[in-house]
Amino acid sequence: SYIVNGLVNDLVTIIYTGAPTTEYLITGTILKESGSALRNATVDVVTGSKEILRAYTDHLGTYRLYVAGGTSGSVVPSMATWGFVPAEQQFTNIATNWGGVDFTAVQLTVSGTILNTSGDPMQNVSVGYISQDGLTTATETTNAAGFYEFNLGPGATGTITPSFTDYSGWPFITYYFNPANIAVTDLSASLTGQDFVGSPDPFFVELCGNVSNGDGDPIVGVDVTFVSSETTYTETVQTDAAGDYCFTVDFGESGVITPAAGMYVYNPPTIAVTDVAANTSDLNFVGTIPVATYSICGRAETEEGTGIEGVTVSFHILESTDVLTAVTDSEGDYCITGVEEGTSGSMSAEKTGYTFAPLGVMINNVVDDIENVIFIGTLETYEISGIVTDNETKGALEGVTVSLTGFEDVVTGTDGAFSFTVEYGYDGTLTPAKEGYSFAPAQRTYADVAEDKLNQDFVGALFTHLISGTITFEGNPLENVEVTFSGNAGVAYTDASGYYSNTVTYGYSGTSTPVLDGYVFDPVSYTYSSVEADIPDQDFTASPSEYTISGMITMEGTGVENVAVNFSNGAGTVYTDATGYYEMVVDINYTGVATPVLEGYDFTPESISYTDVTMDYADQDYTATTTMFMVSGTISEAAKAGVPGVTVDFGMGIESVLTNSSGYYEQYVPYNWTGIITPTKVGWVFTPETISLEGVVADTPDQDFTGEVETFIVSGFITDAVSGAAINAVSVSFTGAGNTTTGASGYYAMEVPYDYTGVITPEKPGYTFTPETIALANVTDNTPAQNFAANEILFTISGTVLDPADAPV
Numbered sequence: 001s002y003i004v005n006g007l008v009n010d011l012v013t014i015i016y017t018g019a020p021t022t023e024y025l026i027t028g029t030i031l032k033e034s035g036s037a038l039r040n041a042t043v044d045v046v047t048g049s050k051e052i053l054r055a056y057t058d059h060l061g062t063y064r065l066y067v068a069g070g071t072s073g074s075v076v077p078s079m080a081t082w083g084f085v086p087a088e089q090q091f092t093n094i095a096t097n098w099g100g101v102d103f104t105a106v107q108l109t110v111s112g113t114i115l116n117t118s119g120d121p122m123q124n125v126s127v128g129y130i131s132q133d134g135l136t137t138a139t140e141t142t143n144a145a146g147f148y149e150f151n152l153g154p155g156a157t158g159t160i161t162p163s164f165t166d167y168s169g170w171p172f173i174t175y176y177f178n179p180a181n182i183a184v185t186d187l188s189a190s191l192t193g194q195d196f197v198g199s200p201d202p203f204f205v206e207l208c209g210n211v212s213n214g215d216g217d218p219i220v221g222v223d224v225t226f227v228s229s230e231t232t233y234t235e236t237v238q239t240d241a242a243g244d245y246c247f248t249v250d251f252g253e254s255g256v257i258t259p260a261a262g263m264y265v266y267n268p269p270t271i272a273v274t275d276v277a278a279n280t281s282d283l284n285f286v287g288t289i290p291v292a293t294y295s296i297c298g299r300a301e302t303e304e305g306t307g308i309e310g311v312t313v314s315f316h317i318l319e320s321t322d323v324l325t326a327v328t329d330s331e332g333d334y335c336i337t338g339v340e341e342g343t344s345g346s347m348s349a350e351k352t353g354y355t356f357a358p359l360g361v362m363i364n365n366v367v368d369d370i371e372n373v374i375f376i377g378t379l380e381t382y383e384i385s386g387i388v389t390d391n392e393t394k395g396a397l398e399g400v401t402v403s404l405t406g407f408e409d410v411v412t413g414t415d416g417a418f419s420f421t422v423e424y425g426y427d428g429t430l431t432p433a434k435e436g437y438s439f440a441p442a443q444r445t446y447a448d449v450a451e452d453k454l455n456q457d458f459v460g461a462l463f464t465h466l467i468s469g470t471i472t473f474e475g476n477p478l479e480n481v482e483v484t485f486s487g488n489a490g491v492a493y494t495d496a497s498g499y500y501s502n503t504v505t506y507g508y509s510g511t512s513t514p515v516l517d518g519y520v521f522d523p524v525s526y527t528y529s530s531v532e533a534d535i536p537d538q539d540f541t542a543s544p545s546e547y548t549i550s551g552m553i554t555m556e557g558t559g560v561e562n563v564a565v566n567f568s569n570g571a572g573t574v575y576t577d578a579t580g581y582y583e584m585v586v587d588i589n590y591t592g593v594a595t596p597v598l599e600g601y602d603f604t605p606e607s608i609s610y611t612d613v614t615m616d617y618a619d620q621d622y623t624a625t626t627t628m629f630m631v632s633g634t635i636s637e638a639a640k641a642g643v644p645g646v647t648v649d650f651g652m653g654i655e656s657v658l659t660n661s662s663g664y665y666e667q668y669v670p671y672n673w674t675g676i677i678t679p680t681k682v683g684w685v686f687t688p689e690t691i692s693l694e695g696v697v698a699d700t701p702d703q704d705f706t707g708e709v710e711t712f713i714v715s716g717f718i719t720d721a722v723s724g725a726a727i728n729a730v731s732v733s734f735t736g737a738g739n740t741t742t743g744a745s746g747y748y749a750m751e752v753p754y755d756y757t758g759v760i761t762p763e764k765p766g767y768t769f770t771p772e773t774i775a776l777a778n779v780t781d782n783t784p785a786q787n788f789a790a791n792e793i794l795f796t797i798s799g800t801v802l803d804p805a806d807a808p809v
Contacts, residue, residue: 026097
């Protein structure tokens with residue numbers, strides 16, 4: 001407890017009072033049945049249902065708990081999937097340390113095997129256990145034998161549930177198990193044989209539905225029975241407050257579901273299910289309470305009173321769209337049953353080919369059976385008519401006798417017309433006849449006539465004869481040859497066997513001529529005069545009228561595409577394909593020349609000639625080369641002779657050439673060549689420096705250059721060797737190159753040609769020079785500082801001065 005003594009500077013002073021308490025140690029060990037320690041087990045001291053202290057066993061299975069003196073309670077061990085003996089140990093008013101409070105940890109096994117429906121073990125199935133209170137969970141996985149095992153404590157209560165999804169394909173497959181789970185209740189001994197069977201298909205499916213009345217309201221408490229058609233299994237359930245019912249049956253089950261009749265009649269009366277593979281929820285029945293019904297009976301007959309069989313008599317109920325029907329029997333009698341009491345409606349009779357009177361009969365408020373509702377039927381009649389025309393004149397054919405089974409013959413007049421009236425359902429044959437004529441069609445047949453048959457026309461033709469034969473090519477049938485008979489007598493075509501035939505009228509005169517593109521025939525035609533009988537064996541032999549000339553055009557072994565191969569004398573032009581292949585079809589006896597053409601190419605041979613072609617020509621090949629054009633010119637000094645030995649370069653892929661002694665050069669370049677011509681020679685410069693050509697498609701001469709030898713300046717100073725003063729007007733000579741003279745500054749300069757070799761010699765009266773000369777060799781650049789020192793030449797003039805006495809003065 002504490003006392004608030006006062007509040008000073010926002011501080012609360014708290015004074016505690018109390019007395020020390022005495023605690024006692026509870027200790028013990030928890031060992032497994034094997035004698036090994038159980039680590040991390042929870043040990044609680046519990047008073048009533050309230051936990052007050054908790055400890056955990058160490059690696060030796062030992063625990064220690066301190067409790068206040070005078071406490072009473074229980075020491076309770078716990079650990080998921082373990083049980084303990086004893087389950088707890090109690091103490092009362094503890095007043096001393098309590099040791100040796102030991103427990104034995106106990107586990108029991110629950111095991112089983114999971115197989116598939118073929119009896120094979122299922123590996124890697126996840127098997128889960130969850131205790132009833134949800135506090136203990138464990139998961140195991142089946143081994144290669146499909147075996148699993150849980151270690152659980154005694155008294156364990158929970159559920160074992162397997163699960164497995166096959167991810168090896170798409171879509172993934174989740175398995176069903178039978179049973180779906182197994183309950184473990186108050187486990188007191190190890191359990192084996194807790195087995196499951198797995199399948200990708202469900203083991204059970206639900207068959208559900210609803211039973212309601214005609215207003216949609218549920219019918220409660222109806223017994224609904226399922227009877228298997230595959231086994232002896234039968235089950236009955238009752239509809240619930242919503243009218244719903246459900247059966248759980250084996251996957252693939254077949255059977256019949258039937259609601260108990262009671263006071264209701266059900267629609268449908270039963271529902272059959274076959275090979276059920278999924279839950280079904282729409283197996284519904286609608287029940288109605290039956291009402292009293294009556295019949296309406298009568299007869300359908302002819303005016304003579306003969307019954308008419310097969311008449312459909314209908315009762316159309318006014319209060320709904322329902323129609324009740326009956327069909328008359330062999331005597332013409334009928335009865336419509338199931339007419340509910342109080343019903344009103346209209347009646348009618350119908351049969352194809354008949355009309356009935358009355359059209360309808362009104363029936364009001366049926367309260368009893370009704371008899372003798374009679375319908376009188378009249379058979380309908382139809383017209384069969386047409387015109388007979390002449391095949392040759394296209395006009396009406398007079399005097400044709402037209403016969404119809406069961407009727408007198410009719411002979412056509414000038415309009416060629418005929419007509420008959422028959423009853424519904426008539427069967428018979430219509431046939432025209434006239435001496436000397438055949439008719440198309442030869443006759444017309446009718447069965448169960450139910451409508452007018454108009455335009456039943458015939459075409460008459462004088463008797464005809466067949467002209468026929470076979471057309472072959474190299475001994476084989478030739479199909480689709482057109483054989484034309486003159487005088488518009490017809491055209492025939494050979495079939496796959498080469499056979500043809502054509503019908504001509506008696507007395508025909510004319511010719512038959514075969515035609516087929518690419519062929520000629522022997523004989524060319526047959527001639528006929530006054531044909532009076534069939535004429536067979538009018539055979540023709542075909543030979544080609546066209547032949548193929550083909551080949552390849554290649555360059556260095558590769559086909560050249562789009563080469564135009566021109567065939568003279570109007571035969572035309574073909575082009576090579578991507579492989580270099582060409583093919584031309586020419587007429588028989590073709591004579592002409594084939595010439596390949598493609599800009600930028602030459603061909604070997606240039607052309608191939610053909611004379612009187614009567615066979616195919618293959619391998620008519622050409623070799624292509626790129627067309628080359630000459631580019632040429634002259635390189636010369638200005639107003640002088642040509643410059644020999646100049647290297648003329650044409651760029652990549654074209655070899656360089658040298659000018660000859662006249663300065664002339666030439667080189668061949670391919671079609672459409674574009675490049676730059678560049679002349680070079682050591683010690684020379686050229687104008688222009690280069691010539692550019694673009695798209696060369698012809699010989700290109702006069703690509704000329706002007707060359708001149710490259711020159712350099714050799715220079716220096718000539719000065720007085722003593723004073724260093726410039727010496728003017730010194731003549732400086734260059735061997736083979738000429739002379740020059742120093743100026744006032746003593747400077748001289750001389751232009752010499754490339755590679756000049758010679759001697760420089762200065763000269764001026766009264767002077768000598770050092771050095772006397774300078775030798776130059778192979779000058780290839782300007783050469784300054786070729787200096788000389790000048791030494792003036794001095795002379796001594798001397799004599800003697802004597803007096804008159806010849807004495808020295």
